[in-house]
Amino acid sequence: MKCIVTGGNVKALGKAIHSLARVGDEIYVEPLQEGLSMRTVSASRSAYASFLFAPLFFQNYQPTESGYDPDSEAFRCKVHMKSFLAVFRSLPSLEKTVEKCLLSLNPHASRFRVQLHCKYGVVKTHDLPFQECESLQADFDTSQCAHALRAPPRLLADAVVHFPLALAEVTLVASPAGKVSLRSYLEGDTEVTRTMVTELGLNEDEFQTFHIKQEAQITFCLKEFRGLLSFAESSNLSLNIYFDTPGRPAIFTLDDAVLQVHLVLATLEEPESCSSQMTSCTPKPLAPAYDFTGDDIDDYMIAMETTCGGPAGTEPLPSPTFPMGPTSSEAQEPDSDHEGTVPGTPPQKRVRIKGLPQTNYRHEVKNVALPICCFVVLLGTCKMI
Amino acid sequence: AGIFQEFMVQEESVMFRINLSVLLDCLTIFGTSSSPGTQTALRMCYRGYGYPLTLFLEEGGVVTVCKINTQEPEEILDFDFCSTNVVNKIILLSEGLREAFSELDMTSEVLQITMSPNKPYFRLSTFGNAGSAYLDYPKDSDLIEAFHCNQTQTNRYKIALLKPSIKALALSCKVSIRTDNRGFLSLQYMIRNEDGQICFVEYYCCPDEDITEQEI
Numbered sequence: 001m002k003c004i005v006t007g008g009n010v011k012a013l014g015k016a017i018h019s020l021a022r023v024g025d026e027i028y029v030e031p032l033q034e035g036l037s038m039r040t041v042s043a044s045r046s047a048y049a050s051f052l053f054a055p056l057f058f059q060n061y062q063p064t065e066s067g068y069d070p071d072s073e074a075f076r077c078k079v080h081m082k083s084f085l086a087v088f089r090s091l092p093s094l095e096k097t098v099e100k101c102l103l104s105l106n107p108h109a110s111r112f113r114v115q116l117h118c119k120y121g122v123v124k125t126h127d128l129p130f131q132e133c134e135s136l137q138a139d140f141d142t143s144q145c146a147h148a149l150r151a152p153p154r155l156l157a158d159a160v161v162h163f164p165l166a167l168a169e170v171t172l173v174a175s176p177a178g179k180v181s182l183r184s185y186l187e188g189d190t191e192v193t194r195t196m197v198t199e200l201g202l203n204e205d206e207f208q209t210f211h212i213k214q215e216a217q218i219t220f221c222l223k224e225f226r227g228l229l230s231f232a233e234s235s236n237l238s239l240n241i242y243f244d245t246p247g248r249p250a251i252f253t254l255d256d257a258v259l260q261v262h263l264v265l266a267t268l269e270e271p272e273s274c275s276s277q278m279t280s281c282t283p284k285p286l287a288p289a290y291d292f293t294g295d296d297i298d299d300y301m302i303a304m305e306t307t308c309g310g311p312a313g314t315e316p317l318p319s320p321t322f323p324m325g326p327t328s329s330e331a332q333e334p335d336s337d338h339e340g341t342v343p344g345t346p347p348q349k350r351v352r353i354k355g356l357p358q359t360n361y362r363h364e365v366k367n368v369a370l371p372i373c374c375f376v377v378l379l380g381t382c383k384m385i
Numbered sequence: 386a387g388i389f390q391e392f393m394v395q396e397e398s399v400m401f402r403i404n405l406s407v408l409l410d411c412l413t414i415f416g417t418s419s420s421p422g423t424q425t426a427l428r429m430c431y432r433g434y435g436y437p438l439t440l441f442l443e444e445g446g447v448v449t450v451c452k453i454n455t456q457e458p459e460e461i462l463d464f465d466f467c468s469t470n471v472v473n474k475i476i477l478l479s480e481g482l483r484e485a486f487s488e489l490d491m492t493s494e495v496l497q498i499t500m501s502p503n504k505p506y507f508r509l510s511t512f513g514n515a516g517s518a519y520l521d522y523p524k525d526s527d528l529i530e531a532f533h534c535n536q537t538q539t540n541r542y543k544i545a546l547l548k549p550s551i552k553a554l555a556l557s558c559k560v561s562i563r564t565d566n567r568g569f570l571s572l573q574y575m576i577r578n579e580d581g582q583i584c585f586v587e588y589y590c591c592p593d594e595d596i597t598e599q600e601i
Contacts, residue, residue, distance in 0.1 A: 083515035086490065093484060120481060121523040128516040 001031035001075065001105040004060040010101045010116075012259075014088035015231045016051045021085050022227030023049040023263070028136040029112070030076045031063035031105065035260075039136045040081065046266035047224045048138040057258040059100075075107040077130040087114050087126045097122075107132070138264050142251050145242035147174060147216050150209030151202075153232035153239055159200050160229060163222060167198075169268065171219040172243075174212045178204030185219045185268070208238055218243050219268035220250050228252055228263045235259070246270045388582045399431060401455040403438055411451040415444045431455070464589045470565040473500040473534040475507055479557045479574070481528035485509055485520050486551050489544065495593050496544050500564060501537035511544075530559065540568040540592040550574070553586040568592035 005013050016038065020027055024040030024047075031037075035057070039050040055061040088094060100117040116124040142148075159182055163170060169185035183199040186192065204210045232239050232254050243250040247269035254261040415425055428441040437452040489496065492513035499508040506524040510517065524532045550572055554560065557574035564570055572588040 080515065086515045089488065093488075097484070120526040120528045122481065122526065122528070123519075123521040123523075125519040125521070126516055127518070 001029075001036075001064065001103070002060070002062045003031075003036060003058045003103050005057070005101040005103070006059045006099065009057055010098050011091065011095045012057075012235055013053070013101065014091050014094045015234050016053075016261075017084055017088045018091065019227035019231040020049050020051065021081050023047050023224050025081050026078045027081050027084050028076065028078045028133060029105065029130075030135060033063055036061070036063070036103075041136060041138070042224070047221065048136075048262075048264040049224065049228070050138075050260075050262045052260040054258040054260075075105060076133055076135055077105065077107075077112060078133045078136075079112060079128050079130045083126075083128045084114075087116070087124075087128075105130075138262075140249055140251055140262075140264050142240075142242040142253065145244045145248075145251065146213050147243050148209055148211040149174065149180065149207055149241040150238055151207045151241075153229060153237065155202065155206055156239060157229045157233050159202065160222070160226060162200060163198050164196070167222055169219050170222050170225075171217060172241075173215075173217045175215045176212045178210070180204070180207070209240070216243065216245070217270075218246055218250050220265040224263060224265060225252070228254070228261070231261070237261075243267070388578065388580075388584060400458045401431070401434075401438070402458045403453045403455055407453055411440050411442070411453065414442055414449050414451065415447075464569055464591070466563075466565055466569055466571050466589055468563075470567075471563045471571075472536055472566050473538055474531070474561065474563045475500060475529060475534070476531040476559060476561045477522070477526075477529045479554055479560050481522065481526070482560055483554055486547075486554060490515060490518055491544065493544060495541040496547055497539060497541045498562075498564070498570065499537070499539045500534050500562075502534045503537065506532070506534070531561075538564055538568065540564065540570065542570055542590050543593050546590050547572075547588075550586075550588040553588070557586070 017027070020038060020040045024042050026040060028039045029036070030039070032052075035052045035054040037050060037052045039048070041048045094116075097118040098116045099119065102113075102115040102117070104113045104115075105111075106113070110130075112128045112130045114126045114128065116126075118124060160170075163182075163184060167184050171183045171185045172180065173183065174180045180202040181199055182202070184195075184197045186195060186197065229239070235254075235256070237254040237256055237259075240253045240255070241250065242253070246267055248267065249264050250267050252263040252265070412427070425442055425444040427443075430439045430441075432439075435455075437454050440449075440451040440453070442449045442451070489509075490511040490513035492515065493511035495512070497508075497510040497512075499505060499510070501507075505519075505521045507522040507529070509520040522529060553574040553576070557576045559575040561573040561575070562570070563573070569592065570588075570590045572590070574586045574588075576584045576586060578584060
């Protein structure tokens, strides 16, 4: 793989890396025919971000080495976020001094090289360590989301700026009457009288698209969202938000001729209303676990392993033949899960992205050899920080 | 001596030792932040062997007198860096090095400096946790004012030892980088002060270890 980025696109690339850095610790680089893909997933698998830079984004784009069989799969790798971020650390200097950026991946030489050609002919070369890996792909579908919003980045950035930096999550409430509001999310045990709650109302006519079928409310992490917003603002791209009932993933997208960005965030489930919503909102029946055996026995084994090694070791093992209706999966998680935690630590929050068949049994899907497209944003329980 | 308004030394040379942090404390006795318009004047006196160094500092009509006890001088560590032994010398605008030094990968233990009459001419390399990074300056870059390299030299210097010189680099306008035949490094920073007078700050650093051609 070899590609050259010039001019203002260098800054866009740098911004993209910064926004990916808000999500995960590793960056998955995959040169595809349709463009260079950079993806990441958070350690708890509650957030996934993907940037796809079309060939037109580059001055020169060669996904595979010349002389290579074009049908063969391109070499994929993952790079530590820190290494990558170090190259693009200073955005102002990137904008001021860098004229050209060259990315090259040579699997034979085990070299992932980022070269910055700066002012005065100075050349900065970074050789980053990398690991060969499988493709990372979250399973989501914007068309399945009941609600959609589209807004200029400025609107949302101006709204989000009012929330304190320490605030972890924000609740978005949208009603078909044309009102959208953003509100600080408070954890169950916080004393309302002692905390500042920020709420901000937006009107339907400020949005470019407004499809809200019924009163909807989702709670998601602010950190990753801020990262995406800052990218959207710098490239002035309108942000699409697709969401459904609480507990289902919210999908944020940016679209441009040369760029496609997706951010999938887990949303908090509403504890009091979850059973009723779960039965009503899951359009597809959840596939039983033995679906894995249809793929590959190894995958099945991995699913088993990772289930055993999940974060909540005390949790009973879901048996592959366990009848996994939506309600029974809920019933299966005893509240005693976290009793073993150190006293004084806050109770772990559960976040989940639902409605993803095949995935309901994996706790921490390790970055092992998963088949293509079977990565999924989580399963049973997962911690959110 | 040009930076002093008055300079009087009666003996051939005077040498004594004082505690540096005490001297710094005295010099900043009116506070470190220099508010515009107010300037601190300094008069420094030393009467001779055994006497304290006396500092008179004046700011806005307030005079502070500091006396610092002097100590027996020690032998100065002499790097014996002689200009006749200089193998390679590059003078470049500090601007070019400032960014490089501020972005140095501090997880790397050493900074490797390559100076060569051929490509890559002048290269700074680090080898850290986040991979290795190379910074190449072409010899005809506008940043480089003088380029006198006679032979290819690659030496490593401990980053921790070079780090203190970043302060001087930040104030300087030009820097001269020299290495001698033993690989010793001399960094000479040219600093222009507010009155347009020029001072030099010099740093010397010995190479970390000899590296053989194969390791390069």
